[in-house]
Amino acid sequence: MLGVVAAALGGPEVLQVTELPEPAAKPGQVVVRIRAVCVHPADVAATTGKIPGGPVAPPFSPGWDIAGEVASAGPDTTDFEVGDRVVGMIPWYLTRGAPGGYAEFVAADTDWLVRLPDELDFVSAATVPLNAQTAHQGLSLVSSAGGGMLVTGASGGVGGFATQLAVRSGFRVLAQATDDDEQWVRGLGAHEVVSRSADLATVGPVAAVFDAVPLGEVAAAAVEDGGVVVVTRPTPAIDPARGVRQELQLIRHDRALLADLVGQVAAGRLRTRVAATMPLTEAAGAHRRVSAGGLRGKIVLTVG
Template sequence: MLGVVAAALGGPEVLQVTELPEPEAGPGQVVVRVRAVCVHPADVASTTGEIPRGPVPTPFLPGWDIAGEVVSVGPDTAEFAVGDRVAGMIPWYLTRGAPGGYAELVAADAEWLVPLPAELDFAAAATVPLNAQTAHQGLALVSLAMLPAGSSILVTGASGGVGGFATQLAVQSGFRVLAQATHDDEEWVRGLGAHEVVSRTTDLSTVGPVAAVFDAVPVGEAAAAAVEDRGIVVVTRPTPGFVPSRGVRQELQLIRLDRELLADLVKQAAAGRLSTRVAATLPLTEAADAHRRVLAGGLRGKLVLTAD
């Protein structure tokens, strides 16, 4: 089978299309024929070594989110059968690229996967697991603050994957949502249900004050300027330079796999209750080009690699 490995640490040029042994399903596992794998900034960061816990020894396979079909089932695995459509998240923070999703076939623990309804295509399904779970779990940190019903929350990066899901889920939770959109993307963000949309160039100190910020970019100190005294800022990666003041606290949200949550989020996407978007699909063999496009920025939606 073909896979794309990071042969060394560096830019997109380190990604190499390689012939790999076909995996076998062990106890509690299935082998998934990967039809789609999402390209995340986290994948790009893995190849440069700029990730929590430090660089991963090369070679390794990038790739968190996959969607495809079960082609074989291991011993003691009763949850899935050959032919089942599945979506899932490889907990890359644990596997460290062994396995990763940039491959035609992946031996995946059954607990990483959920059924994929026919209403959701493979490419769209591959955009859900990491981003939507991160958004939901980050909003749970906001909810722990016991904010009054109807409290205002600002979401930065609402045009992006995590921010887009956070906007929708915050609206579902009853927050009044101010969402910051990329230039010329205001219509998309407004369609996610945001009560107010502000531009990327807006001085956030003039917004609000809001009870909380989901800083999906993150922008760091600028986001804290929008929060009322003793408010909360949730960030998706560490933001050096944040200096607590006015009782404002910063909470770091790092992804953790929650299978029950993932199943619900995939069902919501399939039913049209959660919107996602794919900027483009590229063949798996063009992973290096996909990384270049992520680094260049300006995407409207996620890039997805396909292996048909």
């Protein structure tokens, strides 16, 4: 089978399309025929070695979020049958690229996967697991529902889901949008949209900040003393005299939560968007586009 591996640490040029052994399903696993795999900034970070826990020794395969069909099932595996449509998240923070999702087939633990409703296509589904779970889990760290919340990066994957979920949780959401992307962010339900160039110190104070970019101190300037800031990567500590609680949200795979979120996207209650699709063999080009920024949605690699 074809797969994409990082042959060294570095930029997109380290990604190589290569022939890999086709995996076999062990007990508790299925082999998924990949139809779509999302390209995340986390994948770019992995290839450059800038990830929590330190760099992974090459070669390894990037890729967290996959969607496809069950091609075979391991012994005593009853959760899925051959032909079932599935979507899931490879817990890359555990697998460290063995496996990763950039391949034609992946042997996946059944706990990583949920059924994919017929109403949702493979490409859109592949944008959901990492982003939506991160947003939901990050919001669970904030207890002051009903107050104001600033969401940075609301044009992006995590920020877009955080905006929608925060509105539904009762927050009054101020969402920061990429320039000329305000209409999309308003469509997510944000009560107020602020531009990327806005001085965030002037938009608050708010009870909480979901810093999905993250911007660090720039975003923390909007939170009231005694408030809470949730960040998606480590950022400098906030002045302790302000009494601000600073929470680091790192993904924890939750199968039941993923099933619920995928169902909400399939039913149209949560929105996601795709900037472009590219063949798996063009993974290096996809990484270049993600690194360049400015995307309106996710890049998804397609297979077959």
